[in-house]
Amino acid sequence: MDLFSYREGLLHAEDVPVDALARDYGTPLYVYSKGTLDRHCEAFEAALSGIPHLICYAVKANGNLAVLNLMARHGCGFDVVSEGELRRVIAAGGDPSRVVFSGVGKRREELAFALRQGIRCLNAESLPELAAISEVAADLGVVAPVAIRVNPDVDARTHPSISTGLRSNKFGIPIEEALGAYREAARDPHLSVQGIDCHIGSQMVSGAPILEALDRLLILLDGMQRDGIGVGHLDLGGGLGVIYGDEEPPSPQDFYSGIIERLRGRGLSLYIEPGRAMVANAGILLTRVVFKKQNGERRFLVVDAGMNDLVRPALYNSWMDIITARKGTGEGETCDVVGPVCESDDFLGRDRRLDAGEGDLLAVRGAGAYGSSMSSNYNARPLACEVMVDGSRVHVVRARQEFADMWKGESLLPGQSDAR
Numbered sequence: 001m002d003l004f005s006y007r008e009g010l011l012h013a014e015d016v017p018v019d020a021l022a023r024d025y026g027t028p029l030y031v032y033s034k035g036t037l038d039r040h041c042e043a044f045e046a047a048l049s050g051i052p053h054l055i056c057y058a059v060k061a062n063g064n065l066a067v068l069n070l071m072a073r074h075g076c077g078f079d080v081v082s083e084g085e086l087r088r089v090i091a092a093g094g095d096p097s098r099v100v101f102s103g104v105g106k107r108r109e110e111l112a113f114a115l116r117q118g119i120r121c122l123n124a125e126s127l128p129e130l131a132a133i134s135e136v137a138a139d140l141g142v143v144a145p146v147a148i149r150v151n152p153d154v155d156a157r158t159h160p161s162i163s164t165g166l167r168s169n170k171f172g173i174p175i176e177e178a179l180g181a182y183r184e185a186a187r188d189p190h191l192s193v194q195g196i197d198c199h200i201g202s203q204m205v206s207g208a209p210i211l212e213a214l215d216r217l218l219i220l221l222d223g224m225q226r227d228g229i230g231v232g233h234l235d236l237g238g239g240l241g242v243i244y245g246d247e248e249p250p251s252p253q254d255f256y257s258g259i260i261e262r263l264r265g266r267g268l269s270l271y272i273e274p275g276r277a278m279v280a281n282a283g284i285l286l287t288r289v290v291f292k293k294q295n296g297e298r299r300f301l302v303v304d305a306g307m308n309d310l311v312r313p314a315l316y317n318s319w320m321d322i323i324t325a326r327k328g329t330g331e332g333e334t335c336d337v338v339g340p341v342c343e344s345d346d347f348l349g350r351d352r353r354l355d356a357g358e359g360d361l362l363a364v365r366g367a368g369a370y371g372s373s374m375s376s377n378y379n380a381r382p383l384a385c386e387v388m389v390d391g392s393r394v395h396v397v398r399a400r401q402e403f404a405d406m407w408k409g410e411s412l413l414p415g416q417s418d419a420r
C-alpha cells in the first residue's frame with residue numbers, strides 16, 4: 001500500500017501533484033512518501049509484536065539521512081555493511097548500540113570504528129574475520145559482540161544475483177562449519193557470542209525458504225546449547241519481497257508469523273534486517289521525456305533519467321512499473337523507455353504501452369529501494385534531487401548535486417596549466 005495515486009487524472013505523491021514537484025525541483029527526481037514509510041515501519045513493528053525483537057533497517061536499500069532519521073524515530077535499529085553506512089546512521093541521529101554490522105570484507109579500521117562506537121553486534125562472515133575482530137578488540141581493550149553469519153545452503157528462489165544463502169555464494173560460514181566456529185569464538189576472551197545471523201536472499205515472495213533456513217539454524221542452536229554456548233538473538237536478515245508487477249509477496253504479518261511460532265519458548269530475541277520492503281514502494285523516480293524517436297521497428301521514449309540514476313533494470317533486467325504522470329486517455333504505443341547514458345543497456349523499461357510524448361512526465365514505481373543508493377556519476381551526470389512529501393508539505397532531503405561536486409577532490413597534474 002503506497003500513497004501515490006491519481007486524483008483528477010494527475011499522479012499525486014500524498015497530497016502533492018507530481019507535475020508541481022517536477023516544476024519546482026527538476027527531473028530526474030526521487031520522490032518519497034513519508035506516510036508510506038510510517039505505515040511500513042508500523043506494519044513491521046506490529047508483525048513482530050509477539051516476540052522481543054529489533055528491526056535493523058538495511059541501510060543499503062536507501063541511506064538518505066531523512067529516511068534513516070525517520071526509521072530511528074520509529075525505534076528501528078540498522079543493518080550496515082560499511083563504515084560509511086555506520087557514519088550515515090550516526091549522522092542521521094541513529095544509535096550504534098542498535099546497529100548490526102554485516103558484510104564479507106570489513107577492514108580492520110572499519111571494525112575498530114564500529115567497536116569504538118559501541119556497535120550492537122558484528123556479524124562475522126568467515127573464520128579469518130573472527131580472528132581479525134578478536135585482534136582489533138584486543139588492541140582496543142574491549143570485548144567484541146559477535147554473531148556468525150551462517151550460510152544455511154537454502155535456495156531463496158529469487159533472482160540469482162540477489163540470492164545469498166547457497167553454499168556457492170561468498171556469504172557466511174557454511175552451516176556444517178558453524179558449530180566449530182562458534183566453539184572457537186566462545187573460547188576467545190576478546191569475543192562475546194551474542195547471536196546467530198543469516199540472510200538468504202532478497203525479493204523473496206514466499207516464506208518457505210526462510211522457514212527452511214530457520215529449521216537448519218535451530219538444529220545448530222541445539223548443538224550449541226549442548227556445548228554450553230548460549231545466544232540472545234537470532235537474526236534472520238531481510239529479504240521480504242515487494243510488488244513490482246504481478247508478484248504476490250506475503251504481508252510482514254504472514255511472513256513472520258510462522259517464524260515467531262517456531263521460536264516460541266526459546267527465550268530468543270528476533271532481529272530482522274528488512275530493506276526493500278520498508279522503502280521500495282515509498283518512492284518513485286520522476287523523469288521527463290526528452291525525445292520520442294523511432295529506429296526501424298522500435299519506438300523509444302528517451303527520458304532524462306538513466307542507468308546512473310536507477311540501475312536495477314540494466315543490471316538485473318528488473319521489471320519496474322512505469323506510468324505517466326497524467327493518466328493517459330489514449331491507447332498509447334509500445335515503446336522502450338531509455339535513458340541518455342551512452343550504453344545500449346541504459347533502459348528503464350522495454351515494451352511498455354505508454355501514452356506519452358516529448359515533455360511528458362513519467363514515474364518509475366517501486367524506486368525507493370536500491371534506486372538512489374545505487375546511483376552513480378557515470379557520464380558525469382549529477383546525482384538526482386530527492387524530496388520527501390508529507391501530506392501537502394515537501395522537504396528536499398537531498399539537493400541535486402552541483403556539477404563541480406562531481407570532480408571535488410580531483411586535481412590537475414603539476415604544471416598542467418602550461419601543457420599543450
Ligand code: LLP
Nearest residue numbers: 058102199202203238239273274275276370
Ligand atoms: N541484510 C543483508 C546482510 C543483506 O545483504 C541485505 C541485502 C539485506 C539485509 C536487505 O535485504 P532486503 O530486505 O532489501 O531484501 N540491489 C539489489 C538487492 C541487493 C540486496 C543485497 N542484500 C536489488 O536492487 O534488487
